[in-house]
Amino acid sequence: MNTPTRTSVKVAYSLAGGALLILAAQLIGQFGLAGRAWPPVMDVVSYVTTPAGASLLWRNTLVTFSSAAQGFLLGAVIAVLGAALALVVPIIRPGMDRFAAILHAVPTIALAPLLITTVGREDAPAVIAALSVGFVMFVTMASGFANTSSAHQDLFTVIGANRTRRLARLELPRAVPAFFDGLTLSAPAAILGATIGEWFGAPMGLGLVIVSAMQNYQMALLWAAAMAATIMSLLAYLVFIQLQRVAMRRFT
Amino acid sequence: MTRARSIGMGIVHLWPIALLLLSWDAWVVLNGYTSTVAPRPWFVIADVFTGFADYVPSILYTLGMALGGLVGGTLIGFVGAVLVWWSAALSGVVTPAALIIRSVPITALIPIIARIVGYGDPAVLASTMLICFFPAFVFTLSGLAAIPEAGRDLFTVLGANKLQVLSRLGVLYALPNLMVSVRITAPSAVLAAMLAEFLMGTSGLGALFSQARSYMDMERSWGTALVATVVSVLVFVGAQLMERRVESRLT
Numbered sequence: 001m002n003t004p005t006r007t008s009v010k011v012a013y014s015l016a017g018g019a020l021l022i023l024a025a026q027l028i029g030q031f032g033l034a035g036r037a038w039p040p041v042m043d044v045v046s047y048v049t050t051p052a053g054a055s056l057l058w059r060n061t062l063v064t065f066s067s068a069a070q071g072f073l074l075g076a077v078i079a080v081l082g083a084a085l086a087l088v089v090p091i092i093r094p095g096m097d098r099f100a101a102i103l104h105a106v107p108t109i110a111l112a113p114l115l116i117t118t119v120g121r122e123d124a125p126a127v128i129a130a131l132s133v134g135f136v137m138f139v140t141m142a143s144g145f146a147n148t149s150s151a152h153q154d155l156f157t158v159i160g161a162n163r164t165r166r167l168a169r170l171e172l173p174r175a176v177p178a179f180f181d182g183l184t185l186s187a188p189a190a191i192l193g194a195t196i197g198e199w200f201g202a203p204m205g206l207g208l209v210i211v212s213a214m215q216n217y218q219m220a221l222l223w224a225a226a227m228a229a230t231i232m233s234l235l236a237y238l239v240f241i242q243l244q245r246v247a248m249r250r251f252t
Numbered sequence: 253m254t255r256a257r258s259i260g261m262g263i264v265h266l267w268p269i270a271l272l273l274l275s276w277d278a279w280v281v282l283n284g285y286t287s288t289v290a291p292r293p294w295f296v297i298a299d300v301f302t303g304f305a306d307y308v309p310s311i312l313y314t315l316g317m318a319l320g321g322l323v324g325g326t327l328i329g330f331v332g333a334v335l336v337w338w339s340a341a342l343s344g345v346v347t348p349a350a351l352i353i354r355s356v357p358i359t360a361l362i363p364i365i366a367r368i369v370g371y372g373d374p375a376v377l378a379s380t381m382l383i384c385f386f387p388a389f390v391f392t393l394s395g396l397a398a399i400p401e402a403g404r405d406l407f408t409v410l411g412a413n414k415l416q417v418l419s420r421l422g423v424l425y426a427l428p429n430l431m432v433s434v435r436i437t438a439p440s441a442v443l444a445a446m447l448a449e450f451l452m453g454t455s456g457l458g459a460l461f462s463q464a465r466s467y468m469d470m471e472r473s474w475g476t477a478l479v480a481t482v483v484s485v486l487v488f489v490g491a492q493l494m495e496r497r498v499e500s501r502l503t
Contacts (some may be wrong), residue, residue: 013344021349037367094261099268105484107443109450109458110477113465117290188355195359196447207359211451214363222367226360234355 014220030190039219047220056209058222061228064125064206068194068232071129072186078130079137080179085170087145088163095216097142104135108193125197125205132193133186140185144178145171180244187236195229271503291471296478299471306460307479313456314449315483317373318441322487325441326434328381329388330426337396346389354386362448376448376456377404382445394423395429396422427503431495438491442484457483 022041027033029040068147082100086093108128115124156166198207206229211223271294272449280292287295300307350374361382366375399421407417449458457480464473 009340013341014348015344017344017346018348020345021352034368035307037364082286095267098266100482101488102269102485105439105442105488107439107446107484109443109446109461113473113477114290115469118481119283142360188357192357192359195357199359199383199447199451210360214367214451219367222363226356226364229360230352230356234351234359237355 018083020093030125037219039223044220044223046097048224053221053224057228059134059226060204060209060225062208063204064194064198064229065232067125067197068129068190071131071193072133072190074126075130075133075186075190076137076183079134079182080141082134083138083141083145084167084172086142087100088167096138100135100138100142103131108132108196112197117199121201122203124200125202125207126196128197129190129193132189136186136189137179137182140178140182141175144175160162173251177244177248180240180247184237184240184244187240188233191229191233191236284453287470288468289470291474295471295476300479303472303475307457307475310455310457310460310476311479311483314442314445314458314480315487317376317445317449317456318380318438318487321377321445322384322434324377325381325384325437326388329385329390329433330392330430332385332389332397333392333396333426334422336393337418337422338414345456350386350389353382356382358383358444358447362444362451366448366452371452372454375452376445379448380441380444383440384433384437387437388430391429391433392426395426399425410419410488424502428495428499431491431498435488435491435495439484442480442487446480 008036025038026041029043032038048057084098086096108131111128111131112124115127119127152170153166156170161169194205195207195210198205199211202208206225209225210222210229213219213225276293280290332346336346358379362375362379365378365382369375369378399417403421404417407421412420444459445456446461449456450462451458453459453462457476461473461476461480464476465469
């Protein structure tokens with residue numbers, strides 16, 4: 001009965017809180033409380049509205065977005081296939097699990113020398129993004145596949161379904177919510193991976209802009225590029241969380 | 253007998269690593285790469301063992317920064333979650349802030365932190381803390397939300413105030429979740445520390461890596477990558493063990 005009013009109160013609190021945070025950021029910048037490196041928010045906004053700033057940011061955002069999206073697709077597809085393979089061929093499962101955990105623990109920065117010699121500077125961002133996405137997807141899919149009840153398993157065995165049919169009819173549909181969970185978690189990971197890759201001498205991209213703005217003390221540009229990356233990551237997260245809600249309603 | 257068997261199985265399950273080492277070696281040899289392009293794995297491993305004394309200070313620095321950030325960030329996340337649980341008005345400020353912090357790629361955050369607090373230890377520590385903050389916040393909050401109504405009612409009837417509910421009941425539900433967040437963020441903390449060190453180039457494994465790269469010392473730079481991987485895996489395994497201990501203690 002009182003749930004609608006409670007959600008609207010929550011939204012109002014969040015909006016007020018968000019406005020308060022922006023105001024605080026503006027004031028910290030205006031009075032120079034954090035030094036020259038924290039510009040007033042209005043300075044950053046006015047930099048973004050200049051034609052030169054807008055076009056620089058837009059071009060680099062597109063580059064980062066396309067690397068992140070490529071890596072996201074590649075990582076998600078490989079991880080889902082890998083998890084399905086580990087399910088159908090149980091003997092390789094413990095090895096794959098352990099390998100995925102180790103791969104996840106590898107700091108992606110450590111893979112940079114390997115990737116630059118193998119795939120080159122241009123493609124390294126997409127591959128690093130794919131690796132970051134791949135682990136998250138593999139783990140969520142593996143637990144999603146394992147989520148079937150033994151009664152269902154027995155039913156399928158009794159009816160005489162073979163391994164692949166059980167995968168298609170039972171485990172894949174059951175794993176759909178986990179799939180969307182994984183997508184929600186890995187969207188920011190893809191953007192992080194792409195920007196890490198760009199630190200290692202990619203010709204364009206937000207990661208490159210951020211580092212060069214930092215080194216040249218262009219604070220408005222640094223903050224604007226950081227905000228662009230943040231907004232991209234936030235939007236990806238919000239889009240996938242909506243998709244996840246729809247999927248949850250359909251499949252559970 | 254069973255112990256030997258389980259160790260044997262553990263080794264068998266490491267097949268992807270053996271495969272990786274062999275294919276790395278084959279890849280270098282078959283392409284005829286010289287050691288300035290890509291070194292063979294055995295030379296990298298040899299460099300790690302012979303020059304281990306050079307690695308030790310960097311390992312200790314990165315490990316210290318990662319663990320310090322892990323503990324600090326987790327504590328701040330825990331406190332933030334308790335504040336949100338405590339008061340709806342505070343949640344209005346903390347929730348959007350947490351959502352934004354969650355979405356900022358650490359690569360965008362480190363340069364800003366480095367400019368604000370200056371190159372050096374505080375910037376590395378602040379970066380690792382920020383990356384550990386959000387998971388701790390979310391997991392604590394979901395733990396506190398899982399306190400059953402009956403438990404709260406009992407505490408209210410017995411006349412407990414909010415602080416007592418928190419310390420007697422909330423902690424019981426929040427701690428296992430908090431340990432999950434520690435396990436999840438442990439490798440990220442090592443990554444964040446290394447990224448910050450790489451960018452600022454002052455000390456630690458990230459700085460060692462960036463120096464080796466600029467001197468074209470391929471064995472050292474791949475060796476750093478290898479050592480960083482081992483450190484990160486060990487931190488992860490340690491966090492996993494701690495999670496299990498806390499869980500078996502509380503449930």
